[in-house]
Amino acid sequence: MKCTEDEITRILHVNYVHVTLYFVITFSAVAVFVGTKTILNKIRRNNAQLTVIIIGAGPIGLTSALISVHCKRVQKLVLYEEQSKSNVERRTYQIALQPAQVSFLRSYGVDFDNLEGLWHKGCFYTRVGIYLEYIIHTLPLYSMGTEINFGTKFSRDIRDTVDKISGRKLVICCDGSVGVATHTLGLSDECVIHSCGILGAVATVEKNNETLVPRPEKRIHNLSFDLSAYVPTAFEENNSSNFTLKIFGNSKCRYMALAVNKCNSNVVRALKTVLDKSMMRNIFLKCFNTYKRSSETSISDSYCLNNMKFSPRLYEIKLSQRMENVAYIEDCDLFVITEGEASRSYNFNTGLDINIGLKGLSALQPFIEMASLAETEHSIMQSLIYKMEHSNRICREFLKFGLKEYIFL
Ligand SMILES: Cc1cc2nc3c(=O)[nH]c(=O)nc-3n(C[C@H](O)[C@H](O)[C@H](O)COP(=O)(O)OP(=O)(O)OC[C@H]3O[C@@H](n4cnc5c(N)ncnc54)[C@H](O)[C@@H]3O)c2cc1C
Structure with a gap:
């Protein structure tokens, strides 16, 4: 059968209409699918939240709590501290906050005008208990969902309760250098010990007749010592x-830290090896x-003789870094990180010790954002790597500049 030219044109037109219709429908379906997915993703991203659980109400635990209540992703915050509130607030030693940490804390609303303390060369000196008390009283102002449990040790039973909290969770272990919370959560206790390349000794003398007043460091x-009277x-x-x-501490409790770059000079060798304790005592006494x-x-x-405690010899200053400081436990949708001395600590007192912990917290808010949004195995891994690399960088920088910044500069 032969078709006329008109019939061929009509058939072609009908086909053209069908094909166009097909493309329009397919395109619309894809557009609706992509649009709905984008909107759903946006809603999910907007609603993504997690519960933060903090272990330890030391300076780093409470500062982590302050940062967390500023994150819109945190729907609830629970803190466990084994000591009583009054014991926490009564802690007496003095902390010095460096200028960078002061502005970091200001960005989270810490009002230094309402904190009793002393300013000297941009550093803020206060009793640690005053800082802790301030944060404890400030937290409820930011969030109604904050629960602080004093006198409650984080144990296996509490861990089970935490596991049962629905939705995503982040546990921040800030239980100090001797805490075992991370172990309870299944993380390894293994630490890498780094040498800081510096030898040091510390001394403390309590002046019982003094009242507690903040003092700047000096x-x-x-300095060089002639020890030939002890060792020819x-x-x-x-x-x-x-x-x-370095002389630091409040008016009542005076600390001294003596540091020297690692070397093999006669004086350093004598101070490292001689067993006569009076040599170091006299050095600290004369220095003071x-x-x-x-x-x-x-x-x-x-x-x-009766009131000074001191290191009998020079010893090597070492930084201890926890190997496993981030983890994700899939079964209960739980992230775990360590902060402060639970993550890294050193065997020396510089009077600026909490600053390294605060430096670690500069990655907390971005990490909370990443951890709340992470859906795939890849994005969960990315958030863990981000936190791990930040933690490694803090240690590397401390080894390179830390003790210089805290002692020698
Ligand atoms: C005598 C002394 C003098 C110091 N002097 C200075 C100084 O002059 N300047 C300075 O900057 N730093 C000083 N430091 C160091 C300072 O204490 C630390 O750098 C700082 O406290 C570390 O803070 P953190 O929050 O990591 O740990 P920590 O302050 O040790 O806090 C850990 C908290 O976790 C709690 N905890 C432990 N296990 C559990 C658990 N299972 N469940 C619940 N809670 C738990 C503990 O009770 C504690 O409150 C001094 C320390 C001491 C001991």
Whole structure:
């Protein structure tokens, strides 16, 4: 059968209409699908939230809590502290916050005008209990869903309760250098020990007749000692071992930290190996009386004998870094991270010790955002890697600059 030209044109037209219709319908279906998916994703992203559980109400635990209540992703915050509230608020030692940490804390609403303390060269000095009390009282102002459980040790039973909380959870372990919460959560306790390349010794003297008043630190550089009265060889013509001394702490509890770059000079060798404790005691006593603040009273030999605690010898300063400091436990949709001394600590007291913990917290808010949104195995991994790399960077920077910044500069 032959078709006329008109019939062929009509058939072609009908086919053209069918094909166009087919494309329009397919395109519309794809557009509706993509649009709905985007809207659903947006709704899900907007609604993605998690519950934060913090273990430990030390300076790092409570600062983590303050950061968490500022994150819109955190729907509820629960904190466990084994000590009572009054014990936490009564902690007496002095902390010094460096200028960078002061502005970091200001960005989370810490009002330094309402904190009792002392400013000196951009650092803020206060009693740790005052800082902790301030945060404890501030937290409820930001969030109604905050639950602080004092006198409650995080144990296996509490871990079971945490597992049963529905939805995504983040546990932040801030239980200090001797805490075992991470172990309870199934993380390894293994630590890498790094040498800081510096030798040090510390001393404390309690002045019982003084009231608790914040005091600025004092650093004295390029000190050298003639120890030939103790060890005939421990004398150096060229004073090759230059010590730095730092005096810090409040008016009642005075700390001294003595540090020297690792070397093998006669004086350093003597201070590392000689068993006569009086050598180090006399160094600290003389240092204190020579370099103390002019308004302070000197320490007598007998007071020193009974009231000064000190390292008997120079020892190597080491940074201990927890190997497993982030994890995701799939069964109960739970992230775990460690912060503060639960994550890294060093065997020396510099008076600036909490600053390294606060530096670690600078990644907390972005991590909470990433952890709340992570859906796929890949994105969960990405968030863990982000936190792990940040933690490694803190340690690397501490090894490179930390003790210089805290002691020698
Ligand atoms: C005597 C002394 C003097 C110091 N002097 C200074 C100084 O001058 N300047 C300075 O910056 N730093 C100083 N530090 C160091 C300072 O204490 C630490 O850097 C800082 O406290 C670390 O904070 P953190 O929150 O990581 O741990 P921590 O302060 O140790 O807090 C850990 C908290 O976790 C709680 N906890 C432990 N296990 C559990 C559990 N299973 N369940 C619930 N809660 C738990 C503990 O009770 C504690 O409250 C000093 C420390 C001491 C001990």
